[in-house]
Amino acid sequence: MSGNGNGHKYKVVLGYGTCGIAAGATAVKDALEEAVEGGGYDVDLDIAGCMGLCFKEPVVEIFDREGGSVIYGDITAKKVPQLLDEHVGKGQVIEDWVVKRSEDPNACEGDFLENQLRVVLRNCGKINPESIDEYIGIGGYEGAKKALTSMTPEEVIDEVSASGIRGRGGAGFPTGTKWGFARKSPGDVKYLICNADEGDPGAFMDRSVLEGDPHSVMEGMILAGFAIGARHGLIYCRAEYPLALKRLDIAIEECHEKGFLGENIFGTDWSFDVKVKKGAGAFVCGEETAMMASIEGQRGMPRPRPPFPANSGLWGKPTNINNVETFAAIPWIIYEGGEKYAAIGTEKSKGTKVFCLAGKVRRTGLAEVPMGYTLRQVIFDVGGGIAGGKEFKAVQMGGPSGGCLPESKLDTQVDYDQITAAGAIIGSGGMIVADNRTCMVDLARYFLSFTQDESCGKCTPCRIGTKRMLEILERICEGKGEPEDIDKLQNLAADISAASLCALGGTAPNPVLTTLRYFKDEYEDHIFNHKCAAGSCPALITLRIDPETCTGCGACVKVCPTDAITGEKKEPHLIDSELCIRCKMCLSRCPSESIISE
Amino acid sequence: MTNGRLEVEEITVEIDGSKCTAPKGSTILDIAKANGVDIPTLCYDPRLSPYGACRLCLVEVEGARALLPACYAQADDGMVIRTTNEKLERIRKTLVELLMSDHPMECQGCSKSGRCELQKLAERYGITESESTSTFAGETHEYEMHRENPFVMRDYNKCIMCGRCIRICREVQGVGVYDFVNRGFKAIPGTPYDKPLQETPCEFCGQCISTCPTGAIKARPYEDTGRVAARDMLRNACAYFKMSEEDMMEALGLEGWVTRTTCAYCGCGCQLDIHVIDNKVVEITSPLMVGSGQGNLCVKGRFGYEFIGSDERLTKPLIRKDGVLVESTWEDALGLVAEKLGEAKKSSPDSVAVLSSARATNEDNYLIQKFARAVIGTNNVDHCARL
Numbered sequence: 009m010s011g012n013g014n015g016h017k018y019k020v021v022l023g024y025g026t027c028g029i030a031a032g033a034t035a036v037k038d039a040l041e042e043a044v045e046g047g048g049y050d051v052d053l054d055i056a057g058c059m060g061l062c063f064k065e066p067v068v069e070i071f072d073r074e075g076g077s078v079i080y081g082d083i084t085a086k087k088v089p090q091l092l093d094e095h096v097g098k099g100q101v102i103e104d105w106v107v108k109r110s111e112d113p114n115a116c117e118g119d120f121l122e123n124q125l126r127v128v129l130r131n132c133g134k135i136n137p138e139s140i141d142e143y144i145g146i147g148g149y150e151g152a153k154k155a156l157t158s159m160t161p162e163e164v165i166d167e168v169s170a171s172g173i174r175g176r177g178g179a180g181f182p183t184g185t186k187w188g189f190a191r192k193s194p195g196d197v198k199y200l201i202c203n204a205d206e207g208d209p210g211a212f213m214d215r216s217v218l219e220g221d222p223h224s225v226m227e228g229m230i231l232a233g234f235a236i237g238a239r240h241g242l243i244y245c246r247a248e249y250p251l252a253l254k255r256l257d258i259a260i261e262e263c264h265e266k267g268f269l270g271e272n273i274f275g276t277d278w279s280f281d282v283k284v285k286k287g288a289g290a291f292v293c294g295e296e297t298a299m300m301a302s303i304e305g306q307r308g309m310p311r312p313r314p315p316f317p318a319n320s321g322l323w324g325k326p327t328n329i330n331n332v333e334t335f336a337a338i339p340w341i342i343y344e345g346g347e348k349y350a351a352i353g354t355e356k357s358k359g360t361k362v363f364c365l366a367g368k369v370r371r372t373g374l375a376e377v378p379m380g381y382t383l384r385q386v387i388f389d390v391g392g393g394i395a396g397g398k399e400f401k402a403v404q405m406g407g408p409s410g411g412c413l414p415e416s417k418l419d420t421q422v423d424y425d426q427i428t429a430a431g432a433i434i435g436s437g438g439m440i441v442a443d444n445r446t447c448m449v450d451l452a453r454y455f456l457s458f459t460q461d462e463s464c465g466k467c468t469p470c471r472i473g474t475k476r477m478l479e480i481l482e483r484i485c486e487g488k489g490e491p492e493d494i495d496k497l498q499n500l501a502a503d504i505s506a507a508s509l510c511a512l513g514g515t516a517p518n519p520v521l522t523t524l525r526y527f528k529d530e531y532e533d534h535i536f537n538h539k540c541a542a543g544s545c546p547a548l549i550t551l552r553i554d555p556e557t558c559t560g561c562g563a564c565v566k567v568c569p570t571d572a573i574t575g576e577k578k579e580p581h582l583i584d585s586e587l588c589i590r591c592k593m594c595l596s597r598c599p600s601e602s603i604i605s606e
Numbered sequence: 607m608t609n610g611r612l613e614v615e616e617i618t619v620e621i622d623g624s625k626c627t628a629p630k631g632s633t634i635l636d637i638a639k640a641n642g643v644d645i646p647t648l649c650y651d652p653r654l655s656p657y658g659a660c661r662l663c664l665v666e667v668e669g670a671r672a673l674l675p676a677c678y679a680q681a682d683d684g685m686v687i688r689t690t691n692e693k694l695e696r697i698r699k700t701l702v703e704l705l706m707s708d709h710p711m712e713c714q715g716c717s718k719s720g721r722c723e724l725q726k727l728a729e730r731y732g733i734t735e736s737e738s739t740s741t742f743a744g745e746t747h748e749y750e751m752h753r754e755n756p757f758v759m760r761d762y763n764k765c766i767m768c769g770r771c772i773r774i775c776r777e778v779q780g781v782g783v784y785d786f787v788n789r790g791f792k793a794i795p796g797t798p799y800d801k802p803l804q805e806t807p808c809e810f811c812g813q814c815i816s817t818c819p820t821g822a823i824k825a826r827p828y829e830d831t832g833r834v835a836a837r838d839m840l841r842n843a844c845a846y847f848k849m850s851e852e853d854m855m856e857a858l859g860l861e862g863w864v865t866r867t868t869c870a871y872c873g874c875g876c877q878l879d880i881h882v883i884d885n886k887v888v889e890i891t892s893p894l895m896v897g898s899g900q901g902n903l904c905v906k907g908r909f910g911y912e913f914i915g916s917d918e919r920l921t922k923p924l925i926r927k928d929g930v931l932v933e934s935t936w937e938d939a940l941g942l943v944a945e946k947l948g949e950a951k952k953s954s955p956d957s958v959a960v961l962s963s964a965r966a967t968n969e970d971n972y973l974i975q976k977f978a979r980a981v982i983g984t985n986n987v988d989h990c991a992r993l
Contacts, residue, residue, distance in 0.1 A: 312658040465793020472704040475791040479744040503700040
């Protein structure tokens with residue numbers, strides 16, 4: 009909660025999502041609890057979900073009575089006593105640790121958040137996700153109450169249509185239209201499914217929303233169920249998200265206690281309930297027909313469409329499926345009005361979109377921006393540019409189904425149609441940034457190995473076709489590419505795209521196609537010159553040590569698995585290229601960046 | 607309803623320029639088949655629910671966003687469909703090439719040769735051994751052969767993942783022994799925990815054999831015998847010379863080798879094709895979509911034929927004399943039966959009971975009850991009910 013209403017002088021809120029926990033937030037939590045119990049500080053401790061500041065986790069935000077706050081990053085258990093002593097005890101801000109302070113929001117790393125517009129993430133990192141009262145305290149469930157008590161289902165659909173929101177799962181289908189189909193589809197029993205089977209490499213916004221603000225998803229589902237006439241809601245969430253599952257369970261239980269789920273919700277004659285179905289971690293189960301097969305207890309394999317789920321979905325009944333991010337935006341739309349949402353964004357892509365900044369960007373994390381921002385704004389203004397002062401090379405958007413865009417496309421607006429025209433997709437919102445040390449052939453190879461591993465194996469083009477494409481790429485990376493390989497890749501890609509059963513196979517060649525479109529010279533360099541200009545493909549590089557900068561610290565000698573590095577202490581070292589297996593362990597350890605890969 | 611019949615709504619579609627009418631609810635493939643338009647398929651079997659996996663039957667439909675699988679997509683009234691053009695044929699060729707790139711090139715030694723659906727498509731698209739090894743050469747599977755039971759042999763190196771074995775076991779037999787395991791290139795049909803079939807609920811009906819389009823699932827009783835080798839050679843010759851089996855037999859001056867008959871095991875009336883070489887049965891299949899069985903058989907119909915050529919089969923009547931069964935003539939044997947029955951009837955007709963067999967025809971069974979009631983005068987008639 010912004011502010012501090014419990015009479016204590018300060019409120020200390022720890023970011024306690026999976027990302028924070030992975031970075032050590034549990035030790036910080038223990039240290040905070042211990043210090044507050046023993047130290048007699050005048051504070052109220054609380055947790056919140058992920059704020060999206062992955063690059064600064066674990067994160068602690070300290071609120072004062074006036075509503076001002078300071079966000080500290082990289083907090084460890086060791087830093088806790090000093091933090092409490094100085095900030096809480098003496099009222100002194102520890103400048104070196106500050107990520108953002110409300111007095112000067114753009115200073116430090118504050119512009120990461122200031123450059124964003126948060127609708128979906130409006131509550132993430134601000135409220136305790138395990139407390140329905142905190143959600144209600146900031147106006148939660150008002151949208152659902154308003155809709156169920158004073159609106160017709162058609163009016164809810166009209167409001168969503170007016171907002172112009174398009175499905176945030178990846179395909180970008182207008183949500184209002186989808187709900188309209190499900191509403192009109194005849195049948196007494198209808199199902200509503202929330203797709204929380206987030207699986208794109210580098211995408212974690214759904215997890216963050218479920219962990220940080222599960223009630224907004226729940227409220228979105230209540231609204232959708234009412235709008236389409238479904239009394240049964242299901243959340244298909246992958247089992248690898250234990251914290252999200254735990255917080256969903258808590259949220260569902262709290263909703264039952266408050267009468268927001270179950271029979272006659274909000275005192276009306278409408279009934280709606282939600283159950284959670286754990287997915288076993290198959291990427292393809294994010295595809296809606298495979299997901300429904302999985303819910304029905306079958307192997308998660310897609311089936312052709314039509315029939316579409318709105319007509320014949322789960323157990324053959326009309327079914328509506330939306331993504332976590334879509335549901336999380338719905339309460340805001342109903343409460344604030346569709347027009348307000350439609351005022352944000354571009355002509356055909358309304359509202360905001362959450363992106364997961366990952367890869368070689370300086371500030372990794374969650375970035376929610378209005379549609380229409382340019383890629384440059386997202387990567388440089390929000391993301392803070394490239395890590396380690398290196399050069400930007402490409403951004404991979406939309407995960408394995410998406411594409412790589414080069415620097416010349418950085419001024420493309422984030423908008424479904426413009427990104428698609430450029431060769432990538434918005435998809436679920438993954439943005440993996442590559443610098444000049446990233447080999448684009450290897451990047452394409454990585455994504456194709458992912459789709460090949462995750463292909464369900466049902467249809468021929470995806471099962472064997474992507475395997476053959478992968479083999480060609482592996483060959484090129486090993487310096488064994490042949491001149492006709494580029495044509496072979498392009499032809500195979502076209503047939504796989506046209507013939508695959510579902511979108512997993514249909515879009516699997518995209519990373520190859522876009523890298524061929526924008527970085528064909530790198531392919532040719534590998535094939536004809538047996539060179540990897542990025543210095544990445546082990547078979548095509550040699551490692552050497554720059555004698556000018558090498559300090560002879562010996563860090564490389566310690567990590568070299570083949571004892572290929574020799575040299576006297578404090579003297580420049582040498583790599584024996586006969587022994588070197590080009591694992592690049594030395595490169596990652598060298599403090600003076602003296603190891604050159606070429 | 608008119609004349610007590612349900613009126614079916616008709617739709618009209620255009621396939622490759624010709625107008626075709628069909629009942630509403632038909633798939634594009636149904637209509638194409640009914641109108642003699644050939645669309646290649648591999649995962650399609652008319653006995654099974656459509657699947658849309660092999661992608662060979664993809665067709666172009668005007669106004670559709672993507673190509674549609676003809677086996678799965680229901681036709682709508684007014685649809686304009688193209689089943690063949692340069693793009694579709696190129697895709698089909700790629701698909702067959704991809705399948706062949708992970709398929710053992712040993713048609714000559716495969717007993718499915720000549721009946722293999724993949725082999726026919728490879729021929730159709732001009733894919734020969736050398737070509738496929740050059741275009742998409744890459745990793746191939748090397749699975750162990752499953753030969754753990756006397757009925758079903760599985761060689762997944764020849765599997766094309768059409769899912770027909772899985773569907774027929776689940777949908778027609780209601781057993782569900784198979785499902786896919788693993789993902790990606792490694793995906794393959796399998797049994798629970800890779801157990802041998804005899805440790806699963808398998809009934810050994812061999813339905814999976816009947817639907818497998820390639821040599822991945824085959825019947826074991828017929829392998830490794832000289833006659834089977836002879837039959838396979840003949841089939842290979844048919845494939846090589848592109849002759850029908852009938853023409854080949856005629857050219858070689860041999861008797862027809864397939865006899866169509868009705869299964870005698872129970873009253874279902876399934877149609878059998880009995881494959882005979884050198885006056886011995888080597889295989890039994892059932893013609894697809896013919897008769898009451900529609901091409902489906904049970905373990906008895908498919909595998910229970912050993913008795914036909916068994917050495918233990920009685921060929922002469924036996925009469926027990928002094929406790930020992932002695933070979934006799936039909937005249938003596940039937941004379942003895944008539945004499946004994948006559949005596950029994952005289953003392954009390956109800957001292958006689960007549961037991962007939964499910965293996966006999968309806969007509970024979972009718973006669974035997976008539977004999978019991980009218981000739982002997984007893985109602986003690988029964989039947990072994992099933993075999």
